[in-house]
Amino acid sequence: MYRVGLTGGIASGKSTVGQLFAQQGIAIIDADVIAREIVLPGQKAYEAIVLHFGDTVLEKNGHVDRAKLKNIVFKNEVERWWLEALLHPLIRQKMIEKTLEAKSPYCIEVIPLLIETFPYPELNRILVIDVDVDTQIKRLKERDHLDDRIIHSILDAQVSRAERLANADDVLKNEGDLNALAEAVKKLHVNYLRYSRAC
Ligand SMILES: Nc1ncnc2c1ncn2[C@@H]1O[C@H](COP(=O)(O)OP(=O)(O)O)[C@@H](O)[C@H]1O
Numbered sequence: 001m002y003r004v005g006l007t008g009g010i011a012s013g014k015s016t017v018g019q020l021f022a023q024q025g026i027a028i029i030d031a032d033v034i035a036r037e038i039v040l041p042g043q044k045a046y047e048a049i050v051l052h053f054g055d056t057v058l059e060k061n062g063h064v065d066r067a068k069l070k071n072i073v074f075k076n077e078v079e080r081w082w083l084e085a086l087l088h089p090l091i092r093q094k095m096i097e098k099t100l101e102a103k104s105p106y107c108i109e110v111i112p113l114l115i116e117t118f119p120y121p122e123l124n125r126i127l128v129i130d131v132d133v134d135t136q137i138k139r140l141k142e143r144d145h146l147d148d149r150i151i152h153s154i155l156d157a158q159v160s161r162a163e164r165l166a167n168a169d170d171v172l173k174n175e176g177d178l179n180a181l182a183e184a185v186k187k188l189h190v191n192y193l194r195y196s197r198a199c
């Protein structure tokens, strides 16, 4: 299986781009989706989170309140490290399982913290979505309604745009509209089909 790792800062457009590749029939394995699955009641990470943070991180229905958790860990670095140490190995394991089941000519693995959690020897190629910081913050505010302090601590916790670009095999600029993005994805798709046939 030819594997393309897709990364970019928060709200750069990773999930959107993933959907566009899915429209081309490509299997998308999204670390964020897996991160949501493994904290569901009964799943591996759930009990550890409740034991560590207490019932206050739960919603009334018993599910982990992810917004609350995000607020805690982005105000406290040690808590963030704790949560990452719990979740990352579990996410990685599930991603490997899902790529083995994938049936398309290549697959896209959406990994938000790909550069932060280098190396990924199993990936054939790295696609970075690049967006200027103002557009990123604007889209993030519209999507998540976070306050400025949380936004800045999230951005500070991520690698710089330059560092991401330095590790990219391909760069997808996402500063235009969704049509422009879809066209750019189609071009990349043609290349990836070619690379996957050659390997
Ligand atoms: N080219 C674009 N034009 C307008 N809105 C966009 C564009 N790309 C992404 N968005 C919007 O920006 C937000 C962040 O995109 P998303 O794909 O969720 O980012 P990520 O998965 O990287 O966090 C979403 O609300 C999405 O609909």
Ligand SMILES: [Mg+2]
Residues within 6 Å of the ligand: 014, 015, 016, 032
């Ligand atoms: Mg996303």
